[in-house]
Amino acid sequence: MPQAEQFEPRAGRLRSRAGRLLWALPPVALLAVFFLHPLYLVVQQSFRPDTGGTSLRPYADVLASTAFREALWTTVWLAMASTAGCLVLGFVLALVIAFVPFPGAKTVARFVDVFLSFPSFLITLALLFVYGTVGMANGAWTDVTGAAEGPFRFLTTPWGVLLAEVTYFTPFVMRPLLAAFSQLDTAQLEAASSLGARAPRIVRQVILPEALPALAAGGSLVLVLCLNEFGIVLFTGAKGVTTLPMLVYSKAILESDYPGACVIAVVNVLISVGLYGLYRVVSRRAGA
Known part of the structure; x- marks a missing residue:
């Protein structure tokens, strides 16, 4: 050649x-x-404290502060509790949509996709209109009982943040579950039913094992998103609920402590990147 x-x-x-x-x-x-x-x-x-130069002092000051430790703990437990709530609620709702025949099931499934595009503060505002201090629920209570104030005040507590996050992020779990359920062989369900298995047993032994990869992928994504959520905490105005993103905002905007804010932001980024790597691994194994 x-x-x-x-x-x-x-x-x-x-x-x-x-x-x-x-x-x-x-x-x-x-x-x-x-x-x-x-x-x-x-x-x-x-790495640049206000005194000048390059130093690890900003990291030492922030990591040793009580405010950072409390914000880290609040961020972690809220994210984990919200993720657990989304997994349970998302699994139940996806089961109903996928396997319980009712008029409009396909429309509801499509609405889940649309819901994913909504901004988080919009859902929070909707909850404020319903359960806020002057919301519909408190207004109805005062109209019926004649009381000066309504009893619904949980939106300004950690439970309000938890409710808002579960409400907003549940569709992020439902989407991969609905995709997994659409690929499930219905012959398995029919065979289990013909052998006398009841619905709870079919869910536990047939559907749940097939749904575990999708649950893991959706849960990992929700955990990452909840760790970085800012709008929900800000718009609920929850007293005493300071997460890492809220602490970055407080340090930078309210205290003008830019090195401290950057330290917290770097820590938040590292946690998020680590969890995102876990999400990618889980998604790849789930085929998502």
């Missing part, structure tokens, strides 16, 4: 690789300018 013909395939591969790299440059450049550079500035500022 002539030497020129041997180099032609290699030259073609090099041109193809160069073309792919050329097409990749614009998005990489945009990512570097609008995301990586600001993130670099945040990390850089976290």
Whole structure:
């Protein structure tokens, strides 16, 4: 074979690789300018105390503070409790939509997709209209009983934040579950039913094992989102509920402590990236 013909395939591969790299440059450049550079500035500022120079003092001060430890604990328990609530409620609702025949089931399933596009503060505002201090529930109570105030005041407590997060993030669990249920072989359900298995046993022994990967994927995603949720906590106005994103806001905007705010932001990013990596692993194994 002539030497020129041997180099032609290699030259073609090099041109193809160069073309792919050329097409990749614009998005990489945009990512570097609008995301990586600001993130670099945040990390850089976290090592620069107000006294000047470069030091680990901002990390030592923030990590040793009571406010940070309390915010971290509040963030973790709220995220875990919200995730647990979303898993239970999402599984039950997805079961009803997928396996209980009723008019409009497909419409409800489509609405789940639409719900995912709603901003979190919109759901919080809706809950405030219903259960807020001057909301519909308290208004109905005062109209009926003549009392000066209604009894529903839980929205300004951690339970209100928990309710809002479960309400908003449950569809993020339902979506992968509905996709998994749509691929479930109905012959298994019919065989189990014909053998005398009742609905709870069918759910426990047939449906739940098939749903576990989707539950794990949806739960991992919800956990990451809840750890970074800011709008719900802010709009509920819950007293004494300070999460890591709220602490970043407080340090930067209210106290003008930018190194402290950047330290908390870096910690939050590290936790989120770690959990996102876990979510990707779980999603890949679930085939999502």
